[in-house]
Amino acid sequence: MNRHPQLRFHLPELETFLVVIEEGSFSRAAERLCVSQPAVSSRVKRLEDVLRVQLIKRTTRSVFATEDGELLRTAAQDALAGLYGVLRQFQDRSEAARNRVVIAATPMVAATFLPHIIQSYSDRFPDVQVVLRDMPFDMLMANLSGGMADIGVTAMDGDYENIEFQPLAEEPIVLVVPAKHPLAEQSQVTVEMILPYRMIFLDRYTNLREKLSGEFARFGAMLKTSTATTMPTLMGMLDTGSCxxxxxxxxxxxxxxxxxxxxxxxxxxxxxxxxxxxxxxxxLTSAVQSFREHLHAEFVPLV
Known part of the structure; x- marks a missing residue:
């Protein structure tokens, strides 16, 4: 089984050796590396001590690599070129991530409130890529916690651990009934008037169901409910006239x-x-922070 020798030198020592060879001078290498000439000499000596070979010869007029130095230079240049290539990929990926904002929003919010805000933000910051993903609330929260989304835009009930909520708007809840329903003729209704009817809610509206259930209990009645995951399903059920x-x-x-x-x-x-x-x-990256600030500055409720 092959074992690599345990060489205890540092990358700056290897880089310094290569610069000395390229410059042909310890003093010019020191200027290029922005260190003192003794520091350059010390790094090269430490590298030679660890490898137990002479890497550089100096004369009164020149500095050049020994045969072992040339061997190390060839191997080191190839190795460092590969290493720096990978590091550049990491840097490019990091730069791209800093200029990208992934927004998770519930479908109705994504379709109504956000398009004009994203457009105005992109006009102002054309170098930032904005990705909008619409999804159910539970998936939105999972995307945030899993790092697949940078920011969410949604309605919230209650507090969530490790989630920071910054309000945009507060909207009243209203009752929607089929046009042919008996309640449709009323401009206003009371809780007592809706006691006989089955209610349908989006399934994440748990606080609303609990609050209305308490109101029904005051009249000695039990709230009869159905739930839907999406708005189209809720509206389809409502249009049947059953709730x-x-x-x-x-x-x-x-x-x-x-x-x-x-x-x-x-x-x-x-x-x-x-x-x-x-x-x-x-x-938050600067792009995510700037988008959040823009969202709160430009958000206008539709009603």
Whole structure:
């Protein structure tokens, strides 16, 4: 089994040796490396001591490599060229990452609030690549914690460990009913008026369900609910006439049709908070930080 010799020299010593050979002078090598001439001589001597060979010969007029020095120079130049090539790849990749912002947003936010903000940011910072990915809330949070997204834009309920939430807007929750539903004729309704009906919610609206369930309990009633993962599914269920739904006002208005009516609740008030979210433990790049600042400066609720 082949074993590599354990050579205990440092990379600056090898680099200094190569510069001395290239310059043909210890003094010029010292100027190029921005160190003193004794430091250059010391590095070369340490390298020779470790390798136990003479690498450089000096005369009154010149400095040149010995036969062993030429052998080392050829091998070192090839090895360092490969090493520096890899390091340049790492540097280029790091520079690209610093000029890239990956945004994770829930589908409705991605389709409505963000496009014009991303466009205005790209106009201002054309060198920054902005990637927008729409996904369900649970996947959004997983992408943030896993480092696959730099920033999230979504509505949040409650607190999450290691997540920093910065609010953008607060929206009232409204009731959406089919156009032919008995409640559609009312401009306002009360909790007591909606007791007989089944409610449908997006499945992440747990706080809203709990709050409404408490209101139903005051009347001795139990909240009958269905849930949907996505907005199209919720709207499809609502259009069947089998249930009524609760949504933030902007989502309700965006999804308004002749077959759907928005109704205000007189005695039940709830809101959804939209904002940007980032991992507390992650240091934001300048590109991510500038996009977050732009998002909060330019965000305008649709209603």
């Amino acid at each position: 009524v739904g609760f949504l933030p006002r902007s989502m309700a208005q965006i999804n308004a049709r002749e077959s759907r009516v928005i109704v205000e609740l007189a005695d039940f008030h709830a809101t959804r908070n939209y904002g940007s979210v980032v991992e507390r433990r992650v240091a």
